[in-house]
Amino acid sequence: GAVVSQHPSRVICKSGTSVKIECRSLDFQATTMFWYRQFPKQSLMLMATSNEGSKATYEQGVEKDKFLINHASLTLSTLTVTSAHPEDSSFYICSARAPSRGYTGELFFGEGSRLTVL
Amino acid sequence: AQSVTQLGSHVSVSEGALVLLRCNYSSSVPPYLFWYVQYPNQGLQLLLKYTTGATLVKGINGFEAEFKKSETSFHLTKPSAHMSDAAEYFCAVSDQGRSFKTIFGAGTRLFVKA
Numbered sequence: 746g747a748v749v750s751q752h753p754s755r756v757i758c759k760s761g762t763s764v765k766i767e768c769r770s771l772d773f774q775a776t777t778m779f780w781y782r783q784f785p786k787q788s789l790m791l792m793a794t795s796n797e798g799s800k801a802t803y804e805q806g807v808e809k810d811k812f813l814i815n816h817a818s819l820t821l822s823t824l825t826v827t828s829a830h831p832e833d834s835s836f837y838i839c840s841a842r843a844p845s846r847g848y849t850g851e852l853f854f855g856e857g858s859r860l861t862v863l
Numbered sequence: 864a865q866s867v868t869q870l871g872s873h874v875s876v877s878e879g880a881l882v883l884l885r886c887n888y889s890s891s892v893p894p895y896l897f898w899y900v901q902y903p904n905q906g907l908q909l910l911l912k913y914t915t916g917a918t919l920v921k922g923i924n925g926f927e928a929e930f931k932k933s934e935t936s937f938h939l940t941k942p943s944a945h946m947s948d949a950a951e952y953f954c955a956v957s958d959q960g961r962s963f964k965t966i967f968g969a970g971t972r973l974f975v976k977a
Contacts, residue, residue, distance in 0.1 A: 854906035
């Protein structure tokens, strides 16, 4: 299957700092990537849809100034958590579609990034 | 709007027993349906998917699911559970429109007893 790589897998930061998480499609081009947030023992909550070369589309209730998304190339999307606070601590997962492999809606997921804000 | 309901947040079976994880969906358009598995501190891996055609779909690790339009269900089954099947399972639905957003159910944690 298509490979999506996420980095870092774990990050600990101090309150008030910013953290960047990278999501890369390694063997395919992804015009669209999705960022999810997962709270402990809960499902995935879609935060935003990242579109290459254009602004991200945020879901209702997600602060776009807090969670900056940049999709500058067909293989890289980044999520920056700005001025992080303890309540931003969570597991963030990116995913992408691989249209070149048949557009059947399947998502390919990164390994996830666990953010802990002290 | 689409939604997914997974019945039972926890399911416990004995090794070798039948696994049945329930999923019902709501969609105003023909859906694409998926089951994903998540192991601790990892991303999700696709188990199987239904798009069109045969309603009984087979996936990896011996899992299969049947799309029943009349019941709006897509239950996941495996004839014989293995210890390695213990994980979190998510049912998901995606539309075929421009957004192709994927909505996930709440998840079902499968426990397998020796």
